[in-house]
Amino acid sequence: MAKVPCGTTQEKFSFIARFKDRFGVQRLCQRFNVSRSGLYAWNIRTPGIRQQSDVKLLKRITALFKKYKGRYGSPRLFKTLRLQGICVSRKCVERMMINAGLVGRKTRIYRRNHCRPVWTSLQKTSAKTSPNPQLSISIGSEM
Numbered sequence: 001m002a003k004v005p006c007g008t009t010q011e012k013f014s015f016i017a018r019f020k021d022r023f024g025v026q027r028l029c030q031r032f033n034v035s036r037s038g039l040y041a042w043n044i045r046t047p048g049i050r051q052q053s054d055v056k057l058l059k060r061i062t063a064l065f066k067k068y069k070g071r072y073g074s075p076r077l078f079k080t081l082r083l084q085g086i087c088v089s090r091k092c093v094e095r096m097m098i099n100a101g102l103v104g105r106k107t108r109i110y111r112r113n114h115c116r117p118v119w120t121s122l123q124k125t126s127a128k129t130s131p132n133p134q135l136s137i138s139i140g141s142e143m
Contacts, residue, residue: 061077061081065077070103071104073097073103
């Protein structure tokens with residue numbers, strides 16, 4: 001048995017639409033405390049203005065994402081969309097990209113290895129040069 005949602009009416013209706021052949025519409029509507037007429041009205045209802053604009057925006061975001069070969073993340077796509085004259089928020093672009101599964105490529109940062117231990121570099125330099133006998137002094141009680 002599938003997990004029964006106890007969320008919004010939209011979630012209930014979509015669950016009923018998926019499992020209506022298995023359990024029957026009347027039984028599921030009674031279980032979720034929704035009307036059958038509401039289910040049928042939900043089935044024929046067209047998407048709202050916001051959903052339609054989200055679909056258009058998502059098409060534009062995916063087109064830009066493919067154009068830049070997945071290199072652009074949400075901040076760069078947001079700036080690109082704003083330059084094209086589309087009024088959209090950064091968080092909206094992030095949400096749309098997360099829902100579509102679009103993730104920008106992370107660039108690898110090249111860092112030189114400066115953290116090499118000091119004693120290894122000192123050993124290499126001291127092995128190459130022997131101490132100069134003229135400059136060496138003895139430290140002792142005699143002077």
